[in-house]
Amino acid sequence: MTPALFSFTLIVLIPMLIGFFYAFTDWNGIVGSDMEFVGFQNFVDIFTRDDSFLHALGFTALFSVCAVVLVNLVGFFLAMLVTQKFRGATLLRGVFFMPNLIGGLLLGFTWQFIFVSIFEAVSKATGLKIFSGWLADPQTGFIGLLILTVWQLSGYMMIVYIAQIQQIPESVKEAASIDGASGWQMLKSIILPLMMPAFTIGLFLSISNSFKMFDQNLALTQGGPYKSTEMLALNIYNSAFGANEFGFAQAKAIVFMIIVAAIGVTQLVITKRREVEM
């Protein structure tokens, strides 16, 4: 008991509390340098002096909405597909899940290669402008991050959904099909309502994953061009280690935490309410 509490207190709780203190100072990150208490100035600055945080917030929010919808749709579709009985279904599960194991950094670099080299080659071969200059502007950077995320996370969501699909008793499905339910009716009236617990989890995981995304962002676009694809986590990192404004970055981190927690809790409450008791 004691060692767990000890390391947890030292590594998470104390820094957390010190963090609240730092957020009200102008600390530059150098140990032993002077720091001054500046009150709420850092929090005011987030919304006035430096518009990069607000930009990153907008980008992250838009990105998360798209990513959450796509990841869960694709994940659910994959889960429905591989739970059908056909040859190779088990092997496919492995294939769809595999990208998830590879670290975000490696994924980012891999896709950088695809977008920059492969897409350029395709553009040259086919003459299609749409494949040219990927990651060089905000739009393709955004779509690039989105493709990477869907590729990485939908296999994870698939596993979550498979577990739930397997809990739906065959008898319920059989009864519905005897009563003459069509495939669509079955999906809408039987499967989806019984899947709600899995959606609660799937949404929660994908929201928190996309909101906190860092490695992929760093490796794929580095937030560029000109910070246009910088997400919140990278923005905080850059203002701490790029601009040496630790106090300011810490204030951003606290705002970040409040946003993440608020969204997470709201979502849990809303979807929990819609779950059907079996």
Place this chain on the structure above:
Amino acid sequence: MEEKKQHSKRGRKVAYAVVGIVLGCIFLFPIYILVLNSFKNTKGIFTDVIGFPNAATFTMENYPNAFEALEYVRSFMNSLIITVIATALILLISAMAAWVLVRYKTKTSKVIFLLFAASMLIPFQCVMLPLVGFASRIGIMNPTGLVFMYMGFGTSMAIVMFHGFIKNIPAELEEAATIDGCGSFRLFFLIVVPLMKTILVTVAVLNVMWIWNDYLLPSLIINKPGWQTLPLKTYLFFGQFAKRWDLASSGLIMCIIPIIIFYLFCQKYIVKGITDGAIK
């Protein structure tokens, strides 16, 4: 009528398989393209990035070169040692803590448990800066310090998962052992741990995947030559060899291979880990 039904059933199976194969190919495409280009020289990648390597562009040089540039053996060992030790310690301290929290129910134990559970919502960025300042002040910017930090960050999730599992183990067995004069430590290691085998493996797998792939924390704490883990070295490598995709593609493949091997061995537990972890 019956025959027609049979027929459409088979047709549907074929359709599923076709859709599955197409999607499978899309999912595997990035890896396939990396493997392909890891056997080409720079000219080969520049002139024809999609085709197979031919006599003029085929090379086996990339792998040994990338192996050297990544200092693969050393980085791999650094990653391995840190991952194994940190995971083992997380399991040990969290399992003990969770057991105590379940078996000795008091107001304090409930508060402590809630504290652990709630802390899972704290994003890393929120703790990152004070932690770095604090670590450099007390001089733990080294692998030992890093392992200790993983212990701090890893316990919350592990305790929550162990807690859920131990709750469902009947206490009678332990009570009987206590009556027979078994002390707490022996009770824990001889009776409780064997019962927890499945959840221990599951939590271990989840932690291994997280620590092995982690970039940000090690980059802040142990980013010095000699200590670098595989993800750190990969990042540096990309800084050094920007646009050298011959080396980069083979380097990436070499970093991905250990993960794939790990997956093949632990597939069952990984899937179980995700399912259990998600339900909690």
